[in-house]
Every structure is written in C-alpha cells, then in structure tokens.
Ligand SMILES: Nc1ncnc2c1ncn2[C@@H]1O[C@H](COP(=O)(O)OP(=O)(O)OP(=O)(O)O)[C@@H](O)[C@H]1O
C-alpha cells in the first residue's frame with residue numbers, strides 16, 4: 185500500500201532521513217478569565233522526531249508537556265507555527281489521512297481510564313481498532329486480542345471485563361495493548377507508567393523498550409521521571425513554561441546538563457514529580473504572566489542582568505545539544 189501520509193515517495197533511504205514529526209515554532213495560547221487574558225502553554229517550540237527515535241519529554245507539572253503532545257497529534261490546533269507529519273500539516277488532513285494517522289500514531293492518554301469506553305469490555309476495546317483499520321480478517325480478531333493481552337501481561341479472561349473492574353495498573357496495560365492493536369509507527373505515551381508499582385512499571389517499560397528496538401517504533405514518552413527517560417529514550421527534551429530549554433542525547437544531558445533548569449531537575453533525580461517545587465528555589469511564574477527575559481531567571485542561581493532583558497534562543501552545543509541559556513554550564 186502506498187503511504188499517503190508519509191514523506192513523498194523518494195528513495196526509501198531518503199524517506200528515512202525525513203523526520204516523522206516536525207514542530208516549527210509552535211505556539212498554543214488558551215484564553216482564560218472569560219477571554220480577558222491569555223495563557224501561553226506553548227511558546228515557540230521547535231522539535232523533530234525521526235523514524236525509530238525515542239524521545240522523552242520531561243519537565244515540571246504545568247510546563248506544557250501534554251499540550252505539546254495534543255497539538256502534535258492534531259487534537260488541539262496550534263495558535264501559531266506548524267506541525268508536520270512527514271510532509272503533511274496535521275491541521276489539514278482529509279478524512280482518509282486522519283484515519284491513517286490515527287492508525288500510524290497511537291496515543292496513550294495521561295488519563296488511561298478516561299480514554300477507554302466504559303461500556304465496552306476489554307475484548308471489545310481491543311478489537312475495535314483492529315476492525316476499524318481492517319488489520320485482520322474477522323476470524324483472526326479474537327486471536328489477535330489474546331496475543332495483545334499476553335503481550336502486556338494480562339490474563340486471557342481480562343477480555344470479558346469492563347474497565348471499571350480493573351485496577352489502575354491493569355487499565356494502563358489495556359491502554360498500551362490498545363495502542364499496539366493499531367500496529368503503529370509511533371507511540372506517544374503521556375505519563376503511562378507514573379503511579380504504578382515498581383514491578384508493573386518495569387514490565388511495561390521493558391515491553392515498550394523491546395517494541396521500540398524490535399519493531400523500530402518511534403516513541404514520545406512524557407514523564408516526570410528522569411530514570412524512566414534514561415531507561416527508555418535515546419533523546420530527551422526538557423520543558424520549562426512552554427519552551428524546550430535543553431534537548432539532546434539522554435545520556436549526554438544526564439551526564440552533564442548544560443541548562444541550569446536541567447541541573448535542578450537532576451538534583452531531584454530520580455523521581456521528582458511531587459517534591460520538585462521544594463527542591464528548586466523560587467516560585468514558578470504563571471504561564472499567563474511570563475516574565476521578560478529568561479523565564480527561568482526567578483529560580484536560577486546563574487542569572488545576570490542580561491537574563492532580565494534577553495529571552496535566550498536555543499544554541500547548538502556538542503553532540504547536537506540545543507540549549508536556551510545565556511550562561512550555560514560547561515561540559516568541562
Ligand atoms: N484547556 C486549557 N485551558 C486553559 N489552560 C490550559 C488548558 N490546558 C492546559 N492549560 C494550561 O497550560 C499549561 C500547560 O498544561 P499541560 O497540561 O500541558 O502541562 P503538563 O506539563 O502536561 O503538566 P502535568 O505534568 O501536570 O501533566 C498549564 O498552565 C495548564 O494550566
């Protein structure tokens with residue numbers, strides 16, 4: 185089948201070089217206070233995701249991670265800038281392209297339970313995308329559902345249960361199985377293992393890592409947990425108040441962060457969701473009232489007078505790292 189969403193049919197090797205996703209100066213503003221004020225949830229985000237690449241998106245609560253993912257998936261329209269999937273603008277899909285995109289790019293929601301239809305059994309939840317995208321003959325659907333349940337470590341009789349009868353961890357596994365049912369090229373997972381007990385977390389992370397390696401799946405993994413990012417993703421993007429402040433190979437970034445914010449996150453390593461605000465000095469500004477200059481300066485120990493005037497652009501450092509800081513830490 186000729187892919188109608190993927191980059192134009194150049195040579196196969198050449199298409200591998202084109203990003204799956206390109207985010208070009210993406211902004212997302214929400215009207216608040218009955219339309220009297222604006223909140224900048226995303227403010228000039230530039231990002232690419234290449235085929236087979238795994239990217240962790242990390243940052244404090246409210247930094248814009250879920251908004252970024254939702255805009256990337258076309259669930260929210262960007263207020264400015266463009267999101268491309270291959271060569272296509274996700275805001276301009278026709279019906280057939282939208283259907284194909286829904287199969288190729290699977291989304292595991294932050295609220296896994298809320299994303300499952302409570303009136304369908306797990307078996308029906310998993311069979312639905314297989315039928316919709318005609319991925320198996322009718323006679324093979326039940327077998328495929330069993331296979332998916334096995335893959336995510338759920339017993340076969342789970343297929344007869346309703347989501348309300350399952351624990352949080354089981355629901356999360358069903359959400360992963362549903363994503364896999366589409367046989368996607370990209371999995372976008374928002375906090376998919378947060379709050380699960382360690383052994384369930386490890387099992388799901390191993391599963392996602394194996395899939396990524398064996399099937400060459402690309403992955404965007406939103407997480408509060410740098411340990412999870414390091415385990416699962418070769419690249420990391422650190423968000424602060426709607427901006428990417430540091431991106432680069434996970435190993436290099438975690439070995440020696442260049443942005444003071446990344447360093448502050450590292451100090452709260454490995455789990456920093458709840459206590460993070462305590463470990464950083466100063467209050468996080470409101471995205472509805474962004475400060476002039478660098479948005480991290482109220483909490484930054486390296487802030488200078490220039491930081492109050494200049495909004496730092498991303499600059500390129502060794503190993504392809506991009507850092508938005510006037511006085512980055514050194515790699516020495
Ligand atoms: N529909 C909306 N209307 C108004 N503001 C919104 C809306 N959705 C998100 N926001 C705001 O945008 C900012 C970014 O929110 P977002 O949910 O993307 O953060 P997050 O990084 O995913 O946080 P968390 O780690 O808590 O999930 C927050 O200040 C949030 O309050």
Ligand code: SF4
Pocket residue numbers: 443444445478479480481482484485486487488491496508509510511512
């Ligand atoms: S630009 Fe200045 S305030 Fe911002 S992170 Fe860098 S040193 Fe800190």
Ligand SMILES: [Mg+2]
Pocket residue numbers: 249250251294374
């Ligand atoms: Mg979120």
